[in-house]
Amino acid sequence: MKANLLEWIDNNRVLFGSMAKAIWDNPQIGFEETIASQLHRDAAAKAGFRISDVDGMPTAFVAECGSGKPVLGLLGEFDALAQMSQVVSGEPKPVKAGAPGHGCGHNLLGVASLTAAIALKEALDKGEIQGTLRYYACPAEEMLSGKVRMAEQGVFDDLDACLAWHPSSVNMPWAGSLLSLCSAEFSFKGLSAHAGAAPHMGRSALDAVELMDIGANFMREHVHESSRIHYIITKGGKQPNTVPDEASVWYNLRAPGSEGLLDNCRWLTEIARGAAMMTQTTLLPIDFKSGVYEVLSNQTLVSLIEQNMRYCGPPVYSEADHKLAAKITASMPPAAKQKGMDAGFIPHRLKDLYLHEDILSPTDEGKSQSASTDAGDVSQIAPFAQFGACTWPIGVNPHTWQATASAGSGIGTTGMLFAAKTLACSLYDLFSMPEVLDKAKVEFFEVTGGARYVSVMERVKGLDG
Ligand SMILES: [Zn+2]
Incomplete structure (x- = not known):
């Protein structure tokens, strides 16, 4: 009973x-x-x-x-x-x-x-x-x-x-x-150089992170209104007088359904590739941390x-x-x-x-x-x-x-x-x-x-x- x-x-x-x-x-x-x-x-x-x-x-x-x-x-x-x-x-x-x-x-x-x-x-x-x-x-x-x-x-x-x-x-x-979610960290590899004496010798991985974030913030308008895009910069260089050769940004993407989520993930990955291309840096293998339905x-x-x-x-x-x-x-x-x-x-x-x-x-x-x-x-x-x-x-x-x-x-x-x-x-x-x-x-x-x-x-x- x-x-x-x-x-x-x-x-x-x-x-x-x-x-x-x-x-x-x-x-x-x-x-x-x-x-x-x-x-x-x-x-x-x-x-x-x-x-x-x-x-x-x-x-x-x-x-x-x-x-x-x-x-x-x-x-x-x-x-x-x-x-x-x-x-x-x-x-x-x-x-x-x-x-x-x-x-x-x-x-x-x-x-x-x-x-x-x-x-x-x-x-x-x-x-x-x-x-x-x-x-x-x-x-x-x-x-x-x-x-x-x-x-x-x-x-x-x-x-x-x-x-x-x-x-x-x-x-x-x-x-x-x-919401469904995908959590992934994107890391870029550039070239370090003296930021004052020879910036032209360097390629900034932090620039790639910043351009990726700008791309993601423009993408934001064109995803479903219930979607969420949030990120933190986990690596951005050690001191300003060295061009940072390593930088990383960790994203959480959320969407009402997994198909829409995967679509947004695909778009964000393209933005990351674009950011690497614009800065002559390399996008390292993406670290997918978690994903849920x-x-x-x-x-x-x-x-x-x-x-x-x-x-x-x-x-x-x-x-x-x-x-x-x-x-x-x-x-x-x-x-x-x-x-x-x-x-x-x-x-x-x-x-x-x-x-x-x-x-x-x-x-x-x-x-x-x-x-x-x-x-x-x-x-x-x-x-x-x-x-x-x-x-x-x-x-x-x-x-x-x-x-x-x-x-x-x-x-x-x-x-x-x-x-x-x-x-x-x-x-x-x-x-x-x-x-x-x-x-x-x-x-x-x-x-x-x-x-x-x-x-x-x-x-x-x-x-x-
Ligand atoms: Zn709980």
Whole structure:
């Protein structure tokens, strides 16, 4: 019974709340999340899951229980962000200056999914529901590569459906998408010379970077308006009196769909070649760092998630949570709060609230958040949907000190347990209502045409040369 799942999760609030706090207290960035990964692995093993490693990824694993069809998955993440250290407070104050912190709430993300998996295991063991349940411990989401590398190894291939969630400021299923992305560093080789005495003897690699950036900024007008182009210069010479013979620029390109993304990547590569030609420098082999697909949100699963959010009932926060939320909100000027709400498609009628103790129907169908996630790759392999749960005050955006502070507080724990309940109940329905799962699979096939998954990384490789 689904009611048992809710009771089990409520009874285990302290256990899983402390696990999320232990991860928050020991933030580690992508592929280095040994503490978080071990805590997840120990909890899954203790609960009796079968655990398998993922080749070449020590902090990734797959935990499985049950057997046979359907095969249903839950995604978990636990990596922190560089330089996001922050104490639980309404004012900006790092625990340790310059250290990592959980500014995206991934200390909650993985634990909620694991909590849901462990809660469901009893129902599977008793034969109340039948099939295989998997918890995927996915490292390095912030580097947009953990799930891509796992997907390339085929670990998601036999899934019938997969669910996830993300810390957020409102409780809402995500019917919309997130952008596909390609991240690549372009390096140029020139000729050094004395910049004062003999500039005519040199060829500046930095000139190539600058001309490439100018080209990219003119290209910007002619890409789809939802696309994003951002870059940093990672190498630009050491001192001005030497013509720099080495320079590099690192780009992230994002677009609503992978075909448009690849088109933009192709154009940017041509701009880089043009910049090299104009400056008589050489474009070195392009360093493609990561690439992810846009998210295909399965609307059948989105509806199922909404029904279960409502079945579980919205999270209710303590007095202390409300006080902290009021202080955090006071740190944001009204314009910042409004911009934060706009980024998450949050209706302005919620602007006077601190914490969302309600459930919103999706406001984003047909739209795309302008961030990206490697869960997009999973959504290309199996029917997939996710939702946001309120783990920080309305208007707070991820990757901010306010988000880190909230993710380490009771606000985070309460939102996390609501997420765990929603995931557990939604999967329970998928195990016990084959007609819903079939509908989700038909929709998935209509959208993808059953095309075989080839990663964006694999597809962009052909652009270099
Ligand atoms: Zn995140």
